[in-house]
Amino acid sequence: MESPLLQLPGAVPADAPDQEVAAHYGEPSQEQRALEAGTAFVDRSDRGVLRVSGPDRLKWLHSLLSQHLERLAPGEATQALLLSPNGHVEHHLHLVDDGEAVWAHVEPGTAPELAAFLDRMRFMLRVEVEDLSDAYAVVTTPREAAPGVPVFPDVAGAARIIERSALPGLAEELRPAGLWAYEALRIAAHVPRFGLDTDHRSIPHEMGWIDVAVHLEKGCYRGQETVARVHNLGRPPRRLVFLHLDGSVDRLPAHGDPVEIPGGRTVGFVGSAARHHELGPIALALVKRNVPVDAELLAGGVAAAQEVVVSPDTGANAKIELRRQPAKRA
Template sequence: MRSPLLDTPGAVAAEAPDETIAGHYGDPYAEQRALASGQALVDRSNREVVRISGADRLRWLNDLSSQKIDTLAPGTPAQTLFLDAQGRVEHHLTLVDDGEAVWAHVEPGTSAELIAFLEKMRFMLRVEVADVTPGYAVVTVAAPGETSGVAAAPPDGAIVIGGDLLVPRERLAGVASDLGLRPAGIWAYEALRIEAHMPRLGFETDHKTIPHELGWIGTAVHLQKGCYRGQETVARVHNLGHPPRRLVFLHLDGSVDVLPPHGAPVTLGVSTPAEAEPEAAVEGAAEPGQIGFVGSSARHYELGPIALAVVKRTVPVDIDLLAGGVAATQEVIVPPDAGRNVAIDPALRRRIR
């Protein structure tokens, strides 16, 4: 569904899966600064919107997903994950309950699969699920992870979800001027998202991603709630093991003209003989080879070229990397020792062995 904001003078379409919205409006760095200072609005109307109504909606979603939703107060934004039976991430939702229904937005092209699963799980409960994407568009009025930019008086009919607004789609073309904000492209949002260490489904995830790897524990996963599909994996990793991979923030070599694309291989950087020993410590990398992949990359108005990547947990945190052939240094997001939070008596551990 092509956004009318692409008709704004200077608008340049983004790349898939964001090709129906603007990547920028002619000045990407100024747009980043404006978004960071709460003076811009980002059109994210390619995201899909799901509405879940009915008296049992909160308890039902609580039983199906990773977040504790049954006690969610109206107006409180939340994130939750839907996992498969092995604990791998299938869907990431940003949501709010308005007292009558739960409103959630998800990645482009994912709502049909989500709704199909939810419909199978309705049984005799009082819930109704609807795709309301044709009627509502997502716009963001705060930097990723922030809520201070939300308008005090959102447009009529809008739903507030933290720093996001679900606005009636017929009002999308004029919403920036209605709020007194300049339009900023998705490039600006993505650069600030990477800076904020926030993973995105389909970028920092693949078919085997589990929540611990991306730091979704705490933000999208509640560790003390009851059972849900995939919960056994979450509990086992949190209490007894470590995730096999970890999310890292990368500072990229600013002298290179290109950014590593999504999916580009991450490999070990060129080491001097004195620094070669850490390479042998990398699990599964006895010889040079891929130890991760690039999720997202961007040019930040202050930090320069940056990226998020997923690498093997045992990659040393102080070793230089190559991201799609571009030299990179790491900043830890998910620590190598994530998980294994249960202290076991050494005597008991010996008996277990």
């Protein structure tokens, strides 16, 4: 559903998958500074909004998702993943319980599929799943402007869920900043985004989601075997990196562009890129784990220096002690 804020003077639509909200309102750099200073908000109303109600909601979601949710306190925000049986990330959810229901926001276009999956998994439990994306919207506001509604910590203040009809009024209270401003702060904070910085093979360890969206000591859930195996015995095949891009080039690498090392060998792909008002052009990329951390890279043909987000040593936390048989006396 196209945001009404695209009708504001100077509004320019963002690229897919965010074409239903504004990339900027005519002043990208000023919007980014205002957002960082806490005097602006971001319309992220293209994101999906789900509500899961019923007395069994926390126990049920706990059994399906990667996070420990059985004792999630009202008002406590968290993140969780829905994994495939092979441990690949299928959905990334931001969750908060308001005491009566769990609210979740997810990537644009993914809510119908996720709601349909959850609905199939209800069985006889007392839960109800609603896709409320048409009636509610996600916005990122200064933290102090978000009382009394489902609130989620965010890279630029606080994300909150409001009625979609309230969007025009919010633009009268705060300066709107486009998604370009938000994405620049997100990338600078090393926060990956599902669907942009991931692909169909991505696993939690590669993205740095183990610490924020996975509980390593909870019971069975779909994909748990892969998470446990990598954490205890293996290493993920790839790792997320932050890229400082050559500022003398007048373009940003596109999503999916190859990341190469000198000689032309492809070692990964570009996820998301943006222009930061202080750092200049920056990006996130997913590269092979064994790429040296000091290697100079080319991202879509643009020279790039990498900064470690996910360590090459992630995983393999099991401590295995070898017991030797005592030598036999002659």
